[in-house]
Amino acid sequence: xxxxxxxxxxxxxxxxxxxxxxxxxxxxxxxxxxxxxxxxxxxxxxxxxxxxxxxxxxxxxxxxxxxxxxxxxxxxxxxxxxxxxxxxxxxxxxxxxxxxxxxxxxxxxxxxxxxxxxxxxxxxxxxxxxxx
Numbered sequence: 001x002x003x004x005x006x007x008x009x010x011x012x013x014x015x016x017x018x019x020x021x022x023x024x025x026x027x028x029x030x031x032x033x034x035x036x037x038x039x040x041x042x043x044x045x046x047x048x049x050x051x052x053x054x055x056x057x058x059x060x061x062x063x064x065x066x067x068x069x070x071x072x073x074x075x076x077x078x079x080x081x082x083x084x085x086x087x088x089x090x091x092x093x094x095x096x097x098x099x100x101x102x103x104x105x106x107x108x109x110x111x112x113x114x115x116x117x118x119x120x121x122x123x124x125x126x127x128x129x130x131x132x
Contacts, residue, residue: 007050009057015042030075040065059096066090080130087123 019038047057067089075081093116103113
């Protein structure tokens with residue numbers, strides 16, 4: 001078939017992640033304290049192969065996630081314990097397919113105007129455990 005063009009898109013994701021956690025047992029009698037720190041960074045690239053050497057690919061997408069968890073666990077007696085947890089997480093992304101695309105950006109198309117997720121979460125929880 002003459003005039004038929006073929007093209008390919010190649011994606012590559014680079015993910016770097018790490019964490020550190022620890023627990024201190026019996027800080028005071030029956031009280032354990034712990035923490036966990038983690039981080040993750042991802043870069044996604046999309047390159048085009050359409051037969052022409054100088055065709056640029058799409059901009060890179062990035063995803064960043066950093067979090068901290070702290071806990072205290074108190075053993076009330078042989079069968080029950082009380083635990084308090086605190087969690088803080090910060091998540092940031094950049095996605096060229098979403099950022100800057102408003103409902104009227106594309107001609108003859110109506111988009112939802114959604115942006116890349118970017119949020120910070122703080123959570124506090126209290127739990128009681130009883131072993132039967």
